[in-house]
Amino acid sequence: MSPPPVTAENIADLATGTLFGALEDPALNSMNFLNEVAIHYPDAIPLAAGRPSEEFFDLEDVHRYLRAFCRYLADELGRTEEQVRRTVLQYGRTKGIIHELVAENLRLDEGIAIDPESVVVTAGCQEAMFLVLRALRADERDVLLAVSPAYVGLTGAARLVDLPVRPVRTGERGIDLDDLVAVIRRERAAGRRPRACYVVPDFANPSGLSLDVATRRRLLEVAAEEDILLIEDNPYGLFHGDADRIPTLKALDEGRRVVYLGSFAKSVLPGARVGYAVADQRVVGADGVVGLFADQLSKIKSMLTVNTSPIAQAVVGGKLLAHGCRLTGATAPERQLYDRNLRHLVAGLAERFPPGTGVTWTVPTGGFFVVVTVPFVVDDALLERSARDYGVLWTPMGHFYDDSSEVRALRLSCSVVSVDRIDRGLDRLAALINDRPG
Amino acid sequence: MSPPPVTAENIADLATGTLFGALEDPALNSMNFLNEVAIHYPDAIPLAAGRPSEEFFDLEDVHRYLRAFCRYLADELGRTEEQVRRTVLQYGRTKGIIHELVAENLRLDEGIAIDPESVVVTAGCQEAMFLVLRALRADERDVLLAVSPAYVGLTGAARLVDLPVRPVRTGERGIDLDDLVAVIRRERAAGRRPRACYVVPDFANPSGLSLDVATRRRLLEVAAEEDILLIEDNPYGLFHGDADRIPTLKALDEGRRVVYLGSFAKSVLPGARVGYAVADQRVVGADGVVGLFADQLSKIKSMLTVNTSPIAQAVVGGKLLAHGCRLTGATAPERQLYDRNLRHLVAGLAERFPPGTGVTWTVPTGGFFVVVTVPFVVDDALLERSARDYGVLWTPMGHFYDDSSEVRALRLSCSVVSVDRIDRGLDRLAALINDRPG
Numbered sequence: 069m070s071p072p073p074v075t076a077e078n079i080a081d082l083a084t085g086t087l088f089g090a091l092e093d094p095a096l097n098s099m100n101f102l103n104e105v106a107i108h109y110p111d112a113i114p115l116a117a118g119r120p121s122e123e124f125f126d127l128e129d130v131h132r133y134l135r136a137f138c139r140y141l142a143d144e145l146g147r148t149e150e151q152v153r154r155t156v157l158q159y160g161r162t163k164g165i166i167h168e169l170v171a172e173n174l175r176l177d178e179g180i181a182i183d184p185e186s187v188v189v190t191a192g193c194q195e196a197m198f199l200v201l202r203a204l205r206a207d208e209r210d211v212l213l214a215v216s217p218a219y220v221g222l223t224g225a226a227r228l229v230d231l232p233v234r235p236v237r238t239g240e241r242g243i244d245l246d247d248l249v250a251v252i253r254r255e256r257a258a259g260r261r262p263r264a265c266y267v268v269p270d271f272a273n274p275s276g277l278s279l280d281v282a283t284r285r286r287l288l289e290v291a292a293e294e295d296i297l298l299i300e301d302n303p304y305g306l307f308h309g310d311a312d313r314i315p316t317l318k319a320l321d322e323g324r325r326v327v328y329l330g331s332f333a334k335s336v337l338p339g340a341r342v343g344y345a346v347a348d349q350r351v352v353g354a355d356g357v358v359g360l361f362a363d364q365l366s367k368i369k370s371m372l373t374v375n376t377s378p379i380a381q382a383v384v385g386g387k388l389l390a391h392g393c394r395l396t397g398a399t400a401p402e403r404q405l406y407d408r409n410l411r412h413l414v415a416g417l418a419e420r421f422p423p424g425t426g427v428t429w430t431v432p433t434g435g436f437f438v439v440v441t442v443p444f445v446v447d448d449a450l451l452e453r454s455a456r457d458y459g460v461l462w463t464p465m466g467h468f469y470d471d472s473s474e475v476r477a478l479r480l481s482c483s484v485v486s487v488d489r490i491d492r493g494l495d496r497l498a499a500l501i502n503d504r505p506g
Numbered sequence: 507m508s509p510p511p512v513t514a515e516n517i518a519d520l521a522t523g524t525l526f527g528a529l530e531d532p533a534l535n536s537m538n539f540l541n542e543v544a545i546h547y548p549d550a551i552p553l554a555a556g557r558p559s560e561e562f563f564d565l566e567d568v569h570r571y572l573r574a575f576c577r578y579l580a581d582e583l584g585r586t587e588e589q590v591r592r593t594v595l596q597y598g599r600t601k602g603i604i605h606e607l608v609a610e611n612l613r614l615d616e617g618i619a620i621d622p623e624s625v626v627v628t629a630g631c632q633e634a635m636f637l638v639l640r641a642l643r644a645d646e647r648d649v650l651l652a653v654s655p656a657y658v659g660l661t662g663a664a665r666l667v668d669l670p671v672r673p674v675r676t677g678e679r680g681i682d683l684d685d686l687v688a689v690i691r692r693e694r695a696a697g698r699r700p701r702a703c704y705v706v707p708d709f710a711n712p713s714g715l716s717l718d719v720a721t722r723r724r725l726l727e728v729a730a731e732e733d734i735l736l737i738e739d740n741p742y743g744l745f746h747g748d749a750d751r752i753p754t755l756k757a758l759d760e761g762r763r764v765v766y767l768g769s770f771a772k773s774v775l776p777g778a779r780v781g782y783a784v785a786d787q788r789v790v791g792a793d794g795v796v797g798l799f800a801d802q803l804s805k806i807k808s809m810l811t812v813n814t815s816p817i818a819q820a821v822v823g824g825k826l827l828a829h830g831c832r833l834t835g836a837t838a839p840e841r842q843l844y845d846r847n848l849r850h851l852v853a854g855l856a857e858r859f860p861p862g863t864g865v866t867w868t869v870p871t872g873g874f875f876v877v878v879t880v881p882f883v884v885d886d887a888l889l890e891r892s893a894r895d896y897g898v899l900w901t902p903m904g905h906f907y908d909d910s911s912e913v914r915a916l917r918l919s920c921s922v923v924s925v926d927r928i929d930r931g932l933d934r935l936a937a938l939i940n941d942r943p944g
Contacts, residue, residue, distance in 0.1 A: 081762050081787040096805045125591045153563045157777040191629040191811040224809030324519050339595040341815035349519035367534045371662030373629040377779035377818045
């Protein structure tokens with residue numbers, strides 16, 4: 069008798085049908101797909117990548133920052149040699165070891181005054197996002213609101229805790245506050261509990277848009293009136309071109325409405341994987357004891373990653389110390405580079421797509437991203453064709469919408485390309501668009 | 507009119523009743539409580555701490571290992587200077603950058619032969635645990651089995667994904683296989699799906715017990731017969747005293763039944779926070795494409811921590827390279843230290859508690875832990891009294907049971923104390939026990 073044919077069924081140990089359902093969800097497959105296209109076409113010009121410029125990377129920085137942090141522990145905090153070793157090499161405080169430096173950085177760079185105890189240092193900002201969503205998701209009635217289009221990492225983290233995400237329109241001002249109120253009320257009428265609204269007020273990914281200060285103040289009022297939290301994510305605030313900075317929501321927040329998420333991936337090093345949450349909300353326990361929301365997040369973190377690598381934290385702490393806890397000056401070269409690239413990208417679009425071509429784009433004043441609207445549907449198949457036949461990578465905007473509707477737009481990023489490569493990338497993109505797919 | 511009095515209600519921004527229910531669960535509060543007692547009584551002798559010895563910590567190791575890993579990328583893998591910088595400092599591969607070194611280490615130290623693609627490098631072993639449980643938890647019918655008493659981090663991670671944990675008796679051999687089968691069948695009869703059984707076959711935390719090779723083989727057979735996975739966690743396998751090592755479940759696994767969890771916290775440095783999962787199970791997707799379970803875990807990781815700090819991975823990779831990917835020899839000093847301490851602890855118990863005192867204890871051949879059974883209930887209040895009045899810390903065994911039943915046992919650990927301190931700690935423990943609380 070011959071053996072049975074090898075089929076998917078009989079060689080499989082597990083079927084995805086028996087696993088976590090979201091593993092088949094577009095949100096959890098988006099990053100993989102985009103990475104695979106990039107890996108498959110390494111010579112295509114990467115107008116898709118949102119990672120920071122590598123121009124200023126220096127391996128010796130890691131050594132220098134580590135030593136600076138250890139000196140600080142010894143000289144400034146008076147720790148013994150043994151204590152310094154233990155702080156950097158042993159298991160440690162769940163909420164982190166650079167919380168005081170983070171709080172000082174927020175005071176100096178952002179005008180945010182908070183107790184260092186309300187900081188939870190995390191394994192990248194993505195973990196901070198997960199901690200907040202896990203804490204807020206009590207049962208199946210809870211929903212999260214998010215300005216749409218939204219960063220796919222937010223949608224993905226929400227999937228991990230089975231928290232539905234309801235889109236709020238971007239509108240003209242970065243967030244449509246009337247729509248926000250309408251969505252909250254519609255959800256409540258349906259018996260659900262809107263817990264928080266996720267927003268990137270500065271140079272949002274992917275829209276590139278920022279909220280003006282009046283909109284920020286009004287958003288805080290709406291949050292108070294409707295009794296929801298705001299989750300403010302701020303990875304790009306330091307890269308504001310030559311425009312003045314606008315105060316963060318957290319700096320304007322007088323009612324502890326804002327959970328602030330911070331990242332050092334773009335301002336220090338992505339390879340440290342260090343981010344944080346500021347969660348100064350007061351939480352009353354079943355026993356009546358009042359504590360910080362940060363301490364609730366810490367409990368979750370203790371069961372997720374135990375603590376953030378103190379070696380990685382020391383690298384970030386060392387850079388903060390080297391610059392007196394201010395990153396505005398320290399990141400000026402990056403700001404200028406991104407600003408130059410962004411201007412070049414926008415000017416290049418204007419040269420190649422005169423009025424009447426049906427192609428329009430956003431003109432952000434900072435950040436990494438420009439959204440280009442085109443007169444045809446943009447999907448993953450078009451991206452693959454662009455990579456293969458035209459040699460240019462970009463991101464279909466459909467990846468930032470939490471539904472499967474057709475989208476006629478793509479996102480360009482200018483953070484890891486030279487101006488020459490921007491020119492060549494745009495030439496290739498223009499060829500693709502002028503060939504009018506469809 | 508005077509303002510209303512300040513009460514918990516009117517100063518709170520959030521009530522725990524509106525947050526994730528498990529935040530009030532003992533499993534999520536256990537680590538905090540134990541840490542707080544230790545912090546509050548810094549002079550008490552820490553026979554509670556399960557962290558590794560600090561005797562061999564050297565800050566210069568971090569620099570040396572980092573440089574060794576960068577040299578390997580350049581010299582062995584032929585990467586350019588720019589590529590080395592990018593590998594260590596930029597965002598990177600979700601499944602990690604030291605997967606090939608980890609696979610080689612498993613081949614040499616454990617006789618485990620696996621494709622490096624089935625390795626997911628994680629932010630500590632705790633994240634690996636979460637990834638596996640999140641992937642296996644499809645809906646409310648799923649349950650996890652765990653040899654009880656169990657590491658509280660396992661119970662905590664299960665809480666984060668709402669996965670109930672059903673205890674399996676330890677029995678005489680480290681796992682009671684009849685009870686395992688009985689629990690699986692009882693759960694199935696009740697309409698639930700037992701997905702996996704969590705087991706620490708070598709010097710388990712907290713029991714200190716190991717499974718003999720016959721029990722390991724039979725456990726693999728039972729897993730195949732009953733169609734469940736085994737989650738093997740192996741943080742202490744290298745610390746086997748002078749006894750011979752027993753093959754891991756994964757080394758004996760011919761049917762891809764075992765998901766193996768590894769940690770470098772005890773063998774390299776806790777401060778790197780680097781662990782991993784080996785998940786070589788074949789998963790068939792809805793589209794019929796067969797992939798690795800590791801790639802499903804990777805999707806979850808991409809939304810949880812994006813990737814493990816490559817700087818931290820480089821530190822671990824550098825130590826692996828410095829020792830030809832073998833950690834058995836490199837950790838021999840630690841093994842000898844833990845063995846000496848464990849023998850001293852067990853001998854010290856025998857001196858202080860002769861037969862007839864009603865005090866008994868386990869006699870593990872390796873690892874960090876001894877369980878002492880006493881003739882009275884051991885609870886958190888007794889631990890606080892022990893810390894305050896007797897100056898010695900230990901862990902109430904109740905923390906390792908996922909229910910609130912009374913437990914007459916405590917866990918002692920010998921990993922961060924000298925033999926002199928073990929003597930003094932045991933004198934204090936004997937005084938506490940002889941005072942017969944009750």
